[in-house]
Amino acid sequence: MATNRTFTMLKPDAVEKGHIGAILEKITASGFRIVAMKLTQMTTEDAKAFYAVHAERPFYGELVEYMTRGPIVAAILEKDNAVEDFRTLIGATNPADAAEGTIRKLYAASIGENAVHGSDSDENAAIEGAFHFAGREMF
Ligand code: DAT
Numbered sequence: 001m002a003t004n005r006t007f008t009m010l011k012p013d014a015v016e017k018g019h020i021g022a023i024l025e026k027i028t029a030s031g032f033r034i035v036a037m038k039l040t041q042m043t044t045e046d047a048k049a050f051y052a053v054h055a056e057r058p059f060y061g062e063l064v065e066y067m068t069r070g071p072i073v074a075a076i077l078e079k080d081n082a083v084e085d086f087r088t089l090i091g092a093t094n095p096a097d098a099a100e101g102t103i104r105k106l107y108a109a110s111i112g113e114n115a116v117h118g119s120d121s122d123e124n125a126a127i128e129g130a131f132h133f134a135g136r137e138m139f
């Protein structure tokens, strides 16, 4: 996958609260092109694998439970400097620390239920995109 791509999930809390449209509007208005997108639900096995890097953290169990409790919107996004610019758009992990106008500041409830995922590197963007999408689903 090209390095101008990132991967995102609109997490179960954002979907439950009806924020899909508002968040997608903010993403596309910020210059990201949607390369792939679907409404899907992670299994426990999926979430454990996706967040395997956090397996030893005390919040891992809660994180897996939260991420599997309802549907998410998974998407691959394209823009120059996609990974860094998308992390700026979503804001800090803890919405209490997120800058004004960021997606987490606007829509996240807590550090645990923080509305949206954004890849942290080009390498992980490619891995995470391939986790959710087949090549024929990327446009
Ligand atoms: P980010 O999603 O900003 O990349 P991360 O990779 O450090 O943050 O953590 C992944 C997710 O795990 C995060 O979006 C929410 C959850 N999480 C992180 N730190 C947490 C904490 N201290 N308490 C509860 N959940 C946490």
Ligand code: MG
Pocket: 118, 120
């Ligand atoms: Mg992360």
